Structures are given as structure tokens and as C-alpha cells.
Amino acid sequence: MSIEVKKMTKTFGSFKALDRIDLKIATGELVALLGPSGSGKTTLLRIISGLESADEGEVLFHGEDARDQKIKDRNVGFVFQHYALFRHMTVFDNIAFGLQVKPKALRPGKKEISSRVHELLKLIQLEWVADRYPSQLSGGQRQRIALARALAIEPGVLLLDEPFGSLDAKVRKELRQWLRRFHDDLHITTLFVTHDQEEALEVADRIVVMNKGKIEQVGTPEEVYHHPVSAFVLNFLGNVNLFHARVEDGRMTVGEPGAVLQEGSTARAARVYVRPHQMAVERSRPGADAIAATIQFINPAGSVVKIEAKSLSGQLIQVEMTQQEYAFLKLVKGEEVYLTPKDMTFSEYEI
């Protein structure tokens, strides 16, 4: 089932949670709504589910206006951040709930419900917990049960609100890969909210980056990471260094931060954003505009080596290099080095 959102606006008091949002999600897509808290991503998800109503705008499922559909008729699977499992029911009854509350004419028989629940438990690889209560399970297990419960009603759309937000790092990683594989098998239109850029980049087909109730950019993980359309998107998707630069005769010079333009010059001031891995480190000064800096901190634990250096003007600059490069350079803390941007991700004129 495809989802379309048109000119959606929602305010809470004087706070504008959503500001004329337009969004199209194709059938079978796995899309992440990414943004900081207060960006409106959860509100958008809740309005699509019917748990919340919009002030203006419409939601269309398969091209049909859902305005007059009650939540229970929308056939939307919703997974809550804190699972929201029915604590007084066993896992079996939790998953069976959606089938058991169907009107008599549509309700499957007892045997059919039971086989459907066991099928779902098998799918989430938790067949052995059917008779347990939610309080006896770990967070990761609960979240998978919540997903199975949402899938039991065979929803046209699956909506997940920060599904891995309250899990520890390792379980979160496992579950997110599991969700990806799971989606590849079932191909159900899925929309999930997250504030974790790594999660969005790793799992989603497309990412919708939101900020202050507006959509900043929609694109594949590759597009939003490598070709951000705004400084906000760039900042939100990974670490970045900001430099002030001069653009003159089509040539850009990155100098010391805060460098003042000379009066009467035709040059324009610009901001340049450079990701840590785009920085080159050298011992001897390679050119006039290299930035002299002192190494403050080195973290060699990981697939890349993370270095923090402080320029003469006091700006902290983040650098990432491969282990080989690090082994070759043999950098030590307190050492003075020269930094040059090899490449940049995004730049904009100042005014």
C-alpha cells in the first residue's frame, strides 16, 4: 500500500509540529523519518496511523483519502517505542489480540488464530516464549513481539516509532539488520522514525530528513550523506568540520577560521563543510593555506583512527584516517601538524 501526505500541518498550542509537509512513499518501500527531537517526525507518523489528527492536509492510502477512516479501520501496523505490549496477557494472547477483536464475521477460528500466531513467532524466532508474560522478556524480545503483534492483522503499512530507541547498542544493531532482512522478505511498505543517523543510513531505502516541522531533504542514504542540500542535513548525518573560506576568481581558499576579507576585494566569503575523513594530515607545511594545529586527542580503537586537533585560533578540528595511514605517520599527542581539506561535502556563501 502506498502512502501520500499532502500539505500536512499540525500545531500544538503555539508550537508548529508540522508545517505543510508533502511526502510520497511507494508500495514496498522502507523509509526512515530522521530528525532531532521536536522535528515533527513522530507527529507525522502518528497522524498517518490515525492516532493523531492533522489540523490541515490529508493522508492518502493507495490514493484514497483516509480522513474519515477510524484508526481501527486503517489496517496500519504500529510499533511503539516502549513496545506497549499488553502486560496482563501472555505473548500468545498479545499477538492474537488483533485477530481476536475482529468482528465475528471476519474473525478466524481458534485453530487458525493459533497457527497464525505460531507462524509469526517462528518468523521472529521466538517460538519458545508463547506462554510467557512481557515482563519476563528482554527489551529486544519485547520489541520483536510488538512487531509480530502488529503484523498479525496483515497491515498494508507498517509504522515504527523509534523502534530500537530504548535498546542497548548491540541489540539495536542486530535488530536493525534483522528488520532490513525481514523487510526484504515481506516487502511491506514500512515507515520508521529514528533520531539515529547511523540507523537510518544502514536500514532505509530512502531517508526523509526533518527539521522544525519541515522536510529538509528526501533521498537515498547515499544522496543525503554525500550530497546534502543544506548545512542542517550535513550536520545531522555525521561529524563535520566548518571552515570559513574566500572565493575569488573561481578559486576557493580555505584559511584560518574567522579570516576577514580585505576591503575592495572581489572575493566572497563562504562556509565550507568538510567531513573528518576528507582532511589530510601532514608533518611539513604543504602550502600557504594549510591549517596549523596541535593534536589534542587520538582514538585508535576502531576501524578508523579518530583524531582531534586544535588550530592556532582555537577551533577543534576532527580528522579520521585509516589504520595504515596512522601507522605510517606515527602521530603522537601534542604534536604540531598541518591540515588541508582534500575534498568537501558542502559549501555555501555567507550572505
Place this chain on the structure above:
Amino acid sequence: MSSRMESAGVRRTLIGVALLYLGLFIFIPLCAIFVHAFSKGVPAYFRAIQDPNTLAAIKLTLLTALIAVPLNLVFGIAAAWAMVKFDFPGKTLLGILIDIPLSVSPVISGLIFVLLFGAQTALGPWLIEHNIRILFAPPAIILATIFVTFPMVARELIPVMKAQGSDEEQAAMTLGASGFLTFWKVTLPNIKWGLFYGVVLCNARAMGEFGAVSVVSGHIRGQTNTLPLHIEILYNEYNFAAAFAVASILAMLALVTLVLKSGIEYRYREEIKATAKTGHAV
């Protein structure tokens, strides 16, 4: 768990103080009731209980509780639901109104009804004309009891419902449950223990209320005396053995309620533990 953090001395002192206090102020007086009740012998005890006026008082007390408790059960759920799940203008006011019977002296609670239905009010003469007896009759006693006990269930439910949030109800709705099914299958099972405690407290207060009932009752023997009022009359007539015998019935009603409560709590301890844990635990 912090129970191992304090030293054994602190623990023993605290438990000792609590037990001593309970013994001094609750256990000894409770025993005294039964000692006095049987002071004239067992036959005298049963004679006092079988007195027609006593039987009438028991009947009226049970009738009052039987009407007040179910009404307050329904009101309590509705009020707690409104307070927790919705935002509406006047919500704070509703909260204050619910608390009024707890903060106002029971005598005032009774006087309200005298001022409402008394002969000197606008409503009074009309009631007399149509031969409707409210004041100094069971209806006023029941009304005053309802008034005094109506916060009991709501006050017990509000914190429980607040702690549980409405995530589970929302989940039920996305799974296709109607409003009624959501309440019946999700909300009610989650609040049933809070509801149970509320009903127990409400019942205890309904049977034991003195002040408010005393003002509206008129103290007509065999007709408008509840157990607490009957005890007072017997006591004022220096009929101590009878007064304590009737008091022992009231005390026993309370004890039975408490034993029932503890029994049910013990029987369902696993389930209580499971439902008390909030779904938000990580």
C-alpha cells in the same frame, strides 16, 4: 535493591518502632473492643446482637454500602479516566472537586444535605407536599455516604492509570479494537487491582462513616440508625457491653474485608507483580 544498604541496627530499630506503634494504637484498642464486648458473657453478647434495633442498623449499613459502593465504582472509573486520558478545560477544577469530601469535615458534608433538603429551604416544602422523605430517612443517609466516599475509587485509580499511560490502549486501537473492547480487554485488566483496593477502601468508609450520616439521620431507632450511630446511642445510655458487642460487628466487617483483600492479594501475587511492572521498563 537497597535493603542491604542500611546496617542491621537501623533496620531493627525502624521495624521495632513501626510494630510498637501499630501495637499501641491499633492492636490493643482492637482487642479492647472484643474484651469489652464479651465482658457480660457470651449470651449477653448474642442478645445484644439479636436486638431488633441492632439488626435494623446492620441492614441499613449494608444497604447503604451496597448502593454507595457500586455507584462510586462507576463514578471513580469515569473520573479517573477523564483526569488521566483527556485534556480539557476545567480539569484542575475536577481534581479539586474530587478531593473536597476528603478535605471537608464530615459534619459539613452532612450539613450540605440538610441545607439542600431541609424544611426551611426552597426544596423542603415541595418535598413535604409530595410526601417525599429524604432528610432523616435512608435516602439522605445513602446520599451523604456517597458524597463522603466518592473520592476513594478515583483517588486510587488516578496514580495507577497515570503510571500506565495510554500506550496500550493506543496499541489496541491500531490493532482494530473498538473503544469498548479496548476498555474491556486492556484498560480494565490493567487497573483491576487499583480498582479492587479502591472498592475495599470505599466500602470500609461507607460502613464506618459517622459524622456526615449523623447530621442527616435524625437518630430514629430501628429506622435511621446505621451501625456507628447505633453504637453511639448504646454507649451514651451506659449500655457498654451492648455498645462494644455492636462495635465488634463493625470491627469484624472491617477485618473480613481486610482478610479478603490479603487473601486475594496472596492468591494472585504473581499476576499483581506482572501487571504492576510498567511496560516502560527497559
